[in-house]
Amino acid sequence: MGSRKRRTVKPQRKTKTVEGKCPKCITIVRFNVSGPVGDEIYECKGCLTKYHVDEL
Numbered sequence: 001m002g003s004r005k006r007r008t009v010k011p012q013r014k015t016k017t018v019e020g021k022c023p024k025c026i027t028i029v030r031f032n033v034s035g036p037v038g039d040e041i042y043e044c045k046g047c048l049t050k051y052h053v054d055e056l
Contacts, residue, residue: 018042024049 016033020045031042038055 022046022049023051023055 003023006028017030018033019028019030020042022029022031025044025047027046029044031044033042035041036041038053042051042053044047044051
């Protein structure tokens with residue numbers, strides 16, 4: 001009788017979110033934040049438009 005290998009679950013990837021006003025859809029929405037510190041890319045969850053930190 002062999003032993004069964006235990007499967008491990010992959011860790012869930014957490015995305016940083018920030019609330020703000022989207023210049024395109026003109027509403028307060030949540031943004032997904034990605035990219036290195038100082039050059040973050042914000043993606044609007046409403047209209048899926050991406051902005052750099054200096055464009056907001």
